[in-house]
Every structure is written in C-alpha cells, then in structure tokens.
Amino acid sequence: xxxxxxMTCPQCGCEHVYPDGxxxxxxxxxxxxxxxxxxxxxxGVAEIRDANGNVLxxxxxxxxxxxxxxxxxxxxxKGGTKVRGIRLVDATDGHNIACKISGVGAINxxxxxxxxx
Numbered sequence: 001x002x003x004x005x006x007m008t009c010p011q012c013g014c015e016h017v018y019p020d021g022x023x024x025x026x027x028x029x030x031x032x033x034x035x036x037x038x039x040x041x042x043x044g045v046a047e048i049r050d051a052n053g054n055v056l057x058x059x060x061x062x063x064x065x066x067x068x069x070x071x072x073x074x075x076x077x078k079g080g081t082k083v084r085g086i087r088l089v090d091a092t093d094g095h096n097i098a099c100k101i102s103g104v105g106a107i108n109x110x111x112x113x114x115x116x117x
Contacts, residue, residue, distance in 0.1 A: 007035070048088050048096050054116040058087050062097070062114040070104070077104060082117055 008015050009026035010033060017024050023032045048056045051065055061084045068077040087098045095108035 046090070048111050050115045051112055052115050056086065056088060056097070056111060056114075056116060060086055061117040062086055062099075063117045064109070065113055065115055068109070068113060070107070075104060077101060077107075083109075083114070 007017050007024060009017050009029060009031055011031035012026060012029040014026050014028040016028065017026050019025075020032075022036075023034055025032050050056055050062065056062070061082060064077055064079055064081045064083065066079045070077065081101065083099045083101055085099070089096055089098045089108070091108065094110050094112075096111050097109040097114065098106070099109060100106050
C-alpha cells in the first residue's frame with residue numbers, strides 16, 4: 001500500500017487527497033479509488049490505427065485519404081494532403097489526431113480518414 005505522503009489522485013494528479021474509510025477521495029476532481037485495487041494505469045491514449053490498420057504514434061506523418069470539409073468554414077482539406085508531426089489525443093468525439101496543416105491551421109482529424117505516410 002502507498003504511504004499517505006506519496007498519495008496523489010490517479011485521475012488529475014492532485015496532491016490534496018484524503019482517506020474516507022477504505023476509499024481515497026480527490027477534492028479537485030471528485031474521483032474516488034481504492035489503493036488496494038489494481039495499481040492505477042498510466043496508459044494515456046489508447047492504441048490508434050489509421051484507415052489501413054497501421055498503428056499511429058506521436059510525431060508520425062500521415063496523408064489524408066479523401067477530401068474533408070471543415071465545419072463552419074468554406075475551405076476543404078484535399079485528399080493527398082500530407083500532415084507531419086501529428087499528436088494523438090483522447091477525444092470523445094472521434095477526432096483523435098491533433099495537427100497543424102499549412103493554409104488551414106491547427107485542426108483535429110479522425111484517424112479513419114488518414115493513412116500512415
């Protein structure tokens with residue numbers, strides 16, 4: 001079991017956690033956990049694959065496989081556009097790649113519309 005001085009919230013990393021019976025609580029994010037359960041995982045972003053099934057990693061270069069309309073703008077990202085230095089993010093809306101595209105700017109893409117370059 002962890003020492004109380006070493007205890008931090010596995011969700012947000014807050015150091016101001018406190019015990020409540022057998023559970024520990026975080027006052028910042030409200031997360032509750034039992035330190036005797038399996039050790040907290042620091043898995044980060046789950047494995048993300050491109051349209052062809054290749055595993056993507058931070059810093060990879062990808063190519064857009066079809067024309068993508070940008071919501072709220074009149075511009076389009078053309079199929080065949082190469083994007084360098086992607087960053088994988090854990091997004092609930094499916095846009096799991098953060099990147100910068102010249103002429104467009106910072107944008108999030110879905111991995112199903114790119115292939116590893």
